[in-house]
Amino acid sequence: MKELIKIQSELKAPKSQYNAFWKYSYRNVEDIMEALKPLLKENNCVITVSDEIVILWNRFYIKATAEITNWNEIMSATWFAREAEIQKGMNDAQITWSTSSYARKYALNWLFAIDDTKDADSTNDHGKRDWKEELKNCKNWDELKTVFMNSPQTKDIIELKEELKKKFGIT
Numbered sequence: 492m493k494e495l496i497k498i499q500s501e502l503k504a505p506k507s508q509y510n511a512f513w514k515y516s517y518r519n520v521e522d523i524m525e526a527l528k529p530l531l532k533e534n535n536c537v538i539t540v541s542d543e544i545v546i547l548w549n550r551f552y553i554k555a556t557a558e559i560t561n562w563n564e565i566m567s568a569t570w571f572a573r574e575a576e577i578q579k580g581m582n583d584a585q586i587t588w589s590t591s592s593y594a595r596k597y598a599l600n601w602l603f604a605i606d607d608t609k610d611a612d613s614t615n616d617h618g619k620r621d622w623k624e625e626l627k628n629c630k631n632w633d634e635l636k637t638v639f640m641n642s643p644q645t646k647d648i649i650e651l652k653e654e655l656k657k658k659f660g661i662t
Contacts, residue, residue, distance in 0.1 A: 498530045506518045507522050545571075553593075555571075556598060558602075566602065569601075571594060571651065
């Protein structure tokens with residue numbers, strides 16, 4: 492999908508939120524979506540983000556999926572986040588919403604190749620790839636797929652998907 496490559500290379504999603512307690516800036520889902528709107532309009536694309544609650548190893552996970560379509564093709568990325576059993580100062584609904592927001596943010600990060608190496612969520616930046624630079628250098632769809640499929644996180648998601656298929660007897 493050529494529109495996705497263009498959006499990935501042009502997207503600038505600043506970290507406009509600030510955590511005063513831990514003293515770091517970050518971006519949230521709303522920041523990413525706001526930055527995407529003009530690029531989606533310019534490229535005649537639509538983004539949707541959805542959640543599904545799944546139980547793995549007796550724990551609740553939120554499976555967030557971000558999809559982009561140009562009306563002919565659909566591309567997507569998925570991210571899993573585990574709900575905390577207890578989060579001080581949060582009720583159950585707030586825990587679920589917080590987990591959903593986290594999973595959605597990282598699904599969007601993967602779909603749009605948003606580099607989060609300086610994000611407080613990323614404590615180890617060794618070996619991080621410069622996604623935007625790699626994507627800019629892709630000359631065709633096959634190269635784009637190769638860049639994406641060779642990422643360690645993509646391999647982890649594929650392994651988890653296969654494990655889920657086996658667990659639930661899906662072929």
